[in-house]
Amino acid sequence: MKTEGAVMIETVPGTGEIDPYLHIFFRMKNGEYIAFFDAPGSADPDWFKRKPSFDMHWAFEVADEAEMLEMQDRINKHGVSALGPVDHGFVKSIYMYDPNGIQIEVTCRAPDHDKIFEDERASLGEALREWSERTREVKNQKFGADAVNKRGRVRP
Ligand SMILES: [Fe+2]
Structure with missing residues (x-):
């Protein structure tokens, strides 16, 4: 960059x-x-507090693991903690926070990334229906059924 x-x-x-x-x-x-x-x-100074990283983060893909590890080393040498790598199976990632408190993920694809996604794509519709059903109640309780349905998060 x-x-x-x-x-x-x-x-x-x-x-x-x-x-x-x-x-x-x-x-x-x-x-x-x-x-x-x-x-x-x-x-507002509150805007710069750390955000919940699981729900809010940016991910940037690099060419390969060597480039990701190079970046991690460079970032750590600048006094910013870049944790990882974490092996997610289809990608490996390192994580740090930007000055806005937003977690930044630098990620690289696993050698079998495309095959994993191809397999996942075959069951995509089923997985989304299952997830929507499984989480419908908690979403309705937290956000209200009307809000959830308007956003298309849950099919009626
Ligand atoms: Fe991510």
């Missing part, structure tokens, strides 16, 4: 509210970009 640019902007698009911020762009190896906003005027 490489820093490609940073733009200082004075107002919020759409509302015109004055809130100077920096929009900073990073280019990833595959040519795609990821961008962040640094808006200290409107930022």
Whole structure:
């Protein structure tokens, strides 16, 4: 990932509210970009607390395990704890937190990744139906049946 640019902007698009911020762009190896906003005027310190990592994290794929381990070593040498690797069967991953408290996963495919996914795809519909049925009650209790159904999380 490489820093490609940073733009200082004075107002919020759409509302015109004055809130100077920096929009900073990073280019990833595959040519795609990821961008962040640094808006200290409107930022709330609570936003930077660690988020529940299991539910909220970003995963970035690298070419192979050697590249992933290289990144882990580099990150650890910069004083950021990058844990792992964790072997998930179809991928291996390392994990760390970004300055926003969001967990970042760097992952590489296992040699049999595509075969595992091909097998899983064959039972995808069945697995989704089974999961929806299995979790319907707890979702309904937590979110309300109407909300769950509107979001398409559970088929009626
Ligand atoms: Fe993940």
